[in-house]
Amino acid sequence: MTTTAAPPAPGAPRTAPRRRKWTPSRSKLPYLLVLPALIFELLVHLIPMLGGLYMSVLRLTQFFLRDWLNAPFAGLDNFAFALDLDSAVGSALLKSFAVTAAFTVVTVGASWALGVFAAVLLNKSFRGRAVLRALFLVPYALPIYTTAMVWKFMLDQGDGLVNTTLGAMGVTDGETFWLLGNNAFLSIVITQVWRLWPFAFLVLMAGLQSIPADVYESATVDGAGIWQQFKSITLPMLRPVNQVLVLVLFLWTFNDFNVPYLLFDQSVPNSANLLSIHIYNNSFITWNFGLGSAMSTLLLVFLLLVTAGYLAFTSRRMKDA
Amino acid sequence: MHEPTWFRVLRVVGLVLLTLFVVVPLYVMATSAMKPLGEVTDTFEWVPGNLTLQPFLDMWSTIDLAAYFLNSAIVSVGAAVVSVLLAILAAYAISRYEFRGRNAFRITVLSTQMFPGILFLLPLYLLYATLGQATGIVLYGSKLGLIITYLTFSLPFAIWMLVGYFDTIPRDLDEAALIDGAHPLTALWKVVLPAARPGIAAVFIYAFMTAWGETLFASIMTDSDSRTLAVGLREYSTQTSVAWNEVMAASLTVSIPVVIGFLLLQRYLAQGLTAGAVK
Numbered sequence: 001m002t003t004t005a006a007p008p009a010p011g012a013p014r015t016a017p018r019r020r021k022w023t024p025s026r027s028k029l030p031y032l033l034v035l036p037a038l039i040f041e042l043l044v045h046l047i048p049m050l051g052g053l054y055m056s057v058l059r060l061t062q063f064f065l066r067d068w069l070n071a072p073f074a075g076l077d078n079f080a081f082a083l084d085l086d087s088a089v090g091s092a093l094l095k096s097f098a099v100t101a102a103f104t105v106v107t108v109g110a111s112w113a114l115g116v117f118a119a120v121l122l123n124k125s126f127r128g129r130a131v132l133r134a135l136f137l138v139p140y141a142l143p144i145y146t147t148a149m150v151w152k153f154m155l156d157q158g159d160g161l162v163n164t165t166l167g168a169m170g171v172t173d174g175e176t177f178w179l180l181g182n183n184a185f186l187s188i189v190i191t192q193v194w195r196l197w198p199f200a201f202l203v204l205m206a207g208l209q210s211i212p213a214d215v216y217e218s219a220t221v222d223g224a225g226i227w228q229q230f231k232s233i234t235l236p237m238l239r240p241v242n243q244v245l246v247l248v249l250f251l252w253t254f255n256d257f258n259v260p261y262l263l264f265d266q267s268v269p270n271s272a273n274l275l276s277i278h279i280y281n282n283s284f285i286t287w288n289f290g291l292g293s294a295m296s297t298l299l300l301v302f303l304l305l306v307t308a309g310y311l312a313f314t315s316r317r318m319k320d321a
Numbered sequence: 322m323h324e325p326t327w328f329r330v331l332r333v334v335g336l337v338l339l340t341l342f343v344v345v346p347l348y349v350m351a352t353s354a355m356k357p358l359g360e361v362t363d364t365f366e367w368v369p370g371n372l373t374l375q376p377f378l379d380m381w382s383t384i385d386l387a388a389y390f391l392n393s394a395i396v397s398v399g400a401a402v403v404s405v406l407l408a409i410l411a412a413y414a415i416s417r418y419e420f421r422g423r424n425a426f427r428i429t430v431l432s433t434q435m436f437p438g439i440l441f442l443l444p445l446y447l448l449y450a451t452l453g454q455a456t457g458i459v460l461y462g463s464k465l466g467l468i469i470t471y472l473t474f475s476l477p478f479a480i481w482m483l484v485g486y487f488d489t490i491p492r493d494l495d496e497a498a499l500i501d502g503a504h505p506l507t508a509l510w511k512v513v514l515p516a517a518r519p520g521i522a523a524v525f526i527y528a529f530m531t532a533w534g535e536t537l538f539a540s541i542m543t544d545s546d547s548r549t550l551a552v553g554l555r556e557y558s559t560q561t562s563v564a565w566n567e568v569m570a571a572s573l574t575v576s577i578p579v580v581i582g583f584l585l586l587q588r589y590l591a592q593g594l595t596a597g598a599v600k
Contacts (some may be wrong), residue, residue, distance in 0.1 A: 027420070029414070029418070029505060030414035030415075030418035030420040030423070031414075031420065031422075033410040033411060033413060033414035034410070034411045034414050034415070034426050036407050036410060036411075037407040037408065037410070037411040037476055037480065038411075038426065038429075040407065040469065040472060040473050040476065041429065041433055041473055041476065041477075043448075043469070043473075044441075044445060044469060044470055044473040045433040045436060045441060045473060046429070046433070047444075047448060048441035048444035048445040048448055049436055049440060049441045049444070051441070051444030051447065051448065052440045052441050052443070052444045055443070055444060065447075068447060114339070117335060117339075118335075118336075118339055121331075121332045121335050121336055122336075132336060132340065134584050134587075135340065135343055135344070136339065136340075136343055137583065137584065137587055138343065138347065138580055138584070139343060139346075140583075141530065141576075141579055141580045141583035141584065142576050142579070142580065143530075143533055143534035143550070143551070143575060143576060143579065144534050144536060144551075145534070145536055145550070145551050145554055145555075145572075146350070146554075146572035146573075146575065146576050147346070149554070149568055149569070149572055150346045150349055150350045150569065150572065151346065153349065153353065153565055153568070153569070154345075154346060154349055154365075159362065159363060159364040159365055160365060161345075161349055161365040164364055164365040165365075194342070194343075194346065198343075202587065202590070202591045203591065205591065206591040206592060225325070226324065226325065226328050248434075251434065251435055255437045255438065255439075257438065257439065257536070257537045258536045258537065261536065261537070261540075262536065265555075265558075275437075275439075276437060276438070276439045276537075279437075279439045280439055280442075280537075283439075283443060284443075284541070289443055292439075292443070293440070293443070293444075296437055296439050296440035297440065299437050299439075299440070300435075300436065300437060300440055303435055303437070304435070307435060
């Protein structure tokens with residue numbers, strides 16, 4: 001993530017002289033300084049990831065788990081199995097992928113839109129701005145399991161707030177099953193948007209404050225209206241912030257496991273069956289870890305391709321602009 | 322800047338709607354936590370009939386909430402402390418030194434954010450089990466294993482944010498200390514760290530929040546002795562019923578420390594998060 005983002009040097013060129021080498025006798029020091037962080041990253045992320053890639057070519061069922069290194073080699077069978085769209089496994093994976101993609105597009109779009117909307121509305125100082133700003137950030141700070149609990153409670157079919165209120169207003173009959181069937185999709189979307197948009201707001205607010213006020217002043221003198229200013233100043237100036245923000249929102253949402261896991265317990269409806277849940281169930285419920293690893297590997301490859309393409313595309317656009 | 326009327330109306334309407342969106346679930350959490358069980362499981366009422374603090378007392382005995390709370394606290398503080406320490410060292414190297422592999426290191430660390438957790442969950446479990454057999458250090462199912470796992474989740478962002486902070490501290494300051502003969506680590510400790518204090522606090526709360534809320538690995542990597550809140554709170558639901566008022570009381574209680582910490586430090590967190598992107 002953010003690997004090709006600009007070097008994090010806010011103001012560094014202004015306040016600091018150019019980087020230069022220290023005396024050679026100290027040259028081992030930087031390696032020693034990054035070593036502890038590197039060791040832990042290797043231990044928890046890189047080695048297990050390589051292990052996961054290796055598992056994807058093994059016939060790794062529960063019979064071999066104790067001695068997993070000696071599990072029979074399966075070649076690309078797991079991948080062929082996962083991608084065979086005629087089989088139940090393949091079509092289920094494709095369906096889960098489609099649900100995840102739709103969930104990601106809707107959630108990231110809505111979170112970003114709410115975030116930019118709130119950031120623009122709160123950009124000028126007025127009484128109560130600090131209070132609103134703090135309030136809007138609370139959902140992001142709440143632990144996800146408490147957020148999911150309260151939404152689950154509100155979406156309860158029998159006596160929940162949502163049905164009670166919608167029923168009383170006459171919008172629905174007040175007996176909708178929000179946590180079952182296709183409605184489950186709406187439930188994961190609203191829960192994820194509720195907790196994610198404040199993060200977009202936080203980052204965009206900081207981004208807006210880095211836009212100098214005199215840019216807007218001269219635009220006002222030139223007769224540009226608020227909407228024109230937003231389109232021709234705010235959005236272009238936010239591009240570097242957006243590049244990283246949208247990518248982070250995308251990766252978090254596409255990999256999300258928590259929301260459906262916490263909202264639905266063991267029985268996640270198909271319409272909310274995100275890839276992480278799907279893979280988790282294929283690994284830990286059916287105990288076919290080789291297949292689960294193959295699916296995870298496909299997910300990783302997909303994310304790598306999207307990220308690389310996205311960064312190449314957005315970086316070019318920023319250079320052109 | 323002159324604002325047309327439509328924009329002022331939009332501001333008021335927009336802010337009211339956003340406030341409702343944010344506040345309603347918080348209101349439900351707070352009021353449901355203070356309702357008797359009979360009332361909370363009945364049809365939802367906006368205005369509670371009877372207010373009671375009993376759920377805040379009962380929640381400790383229905384499940385072993387105190388143990389889960391303590392486990393979460395140990396794991397989260399442990400992960401946050403180590404994460405911040407490691408991030409300080411690494412960020413100092415990246416901010417102040419030009420060295421071979423510097424960019425490779427940055428890319429490696431940051432790209433770990435992209436890995437689907439589900440891909441390395443099982444291999445990590447097997448690795449911990451194997452290391453445990455080989456060395457006798459229990460990582461699987463232990464708080465130590467969770468601390469190690471969680472600290473790596475926050476480490477990439479922590480390093481990224483701290484590099485941003487360190488870069489804004491004039492290098493003349495620590496160079497002056499070095500010219501006086503101080504060791505670079507002394508310069509880091511005495512000059513850079515005091516100036517970066519808000520950034521370090523923000524990174525700490527970020528790392529703490531990450532560990533406090535983690536659910537996926539907690540669901541596999543904990544046993545009855547190391548169970549954290551993420552897993553433990555589900556025990557309020559039984560086959561037949563859910564003690565919703567106690568769930569909400571417990572949710573409120575476990576949220577307050579992180580929410581307060583986050584709100585106090587969010588300004589610095591935002592600066593750190595955008596430091597890499599805004600130039």
